[in-house]
Amino acid sequence: QMVLEESGGGSVQAGEPLRLSCSASTSLSTYCVGWFRQAPGREREEVVKIRTHSSYILKDRFTLSRDIAENGTYLQISSLKLEDSAMYYCAAAPSLRNSCPATFDVWGQGTQVTVFS
Numbered sequence: 430q431m432v433l434e435e436s437g438g439g440s441v442q443a444g445e446p447l448r449l450s451c452s453a454s455t456s457l458s459t460y461c462v463g464w465f466r467q468a469p470g471r472e473r474e475e476v477v478k479i480r481t482h483s484s485y486i487l488k489d490r491f492t493l494s495r496d497i498a499e500n501g502t503y504l505q506i507s508s509l510k511l512e513d514s515a516m517y518y519c520a521a522a523p524s525l526r527n528s529c530p531a532t533f534d535v536w537g538q539g540t541q542v543t544v545f546s
Contacts, residue, residue, distance in 0.1 A: 431455050431535050435519045438540030441509055449504040449540060451519030456500050461522050461529035464493060464504045466515035466542075476504065476517070481524035509544045516541050 437449040451462070463478030477488040479502070485494040492505040506513065517540050520533035 431521065433519045433521060433535055433537035435517060435537045435540035438517060438542045440543045440545060443509050443511055443544050443546045445509055447506045447509055447542065449506070449517055449519075449542070451502045451504070451537060453500045453502075453521065457495065457502065457521060459524055461524045461533070462493070462495070462502045463520045463522075463529070463533055464491070464502075465518045465520060466513075467518070468512075468515040471515075473518075478529055480527065480529050482527070506542075509542075511544050511546060514542060514544045 432454040434452045435449060441447050459481060461478060461480050464476040465473055466476055467473040477486060477491045477493045479486045479493045485492060490507045494503050496502065519537040521535045522530045522533040
């Protein structure tokens, strides 16, 4: 059973960067990996995801990168905004070569990010 564990969350001032980590108990080399978040009163939303054979992806203020050697991924958030406050989740799913499945099979327990001004 693959287990994912997020870390790096905390209380951070708006405008500052933040790096979240996702550690996997087994290799993620054949998996799509995604980061999701959910804020109070809102539905869970996808932040960014990456497919197999891609080392990183940049979307708005978010960068997802792989660390295959350490069986992990990272989410870099630049210039935090108040609306970034949420519980952030790492998820993984078997890759479909050049695409990702519609649903993710394995989820971490989440790491809380609180942005203050």
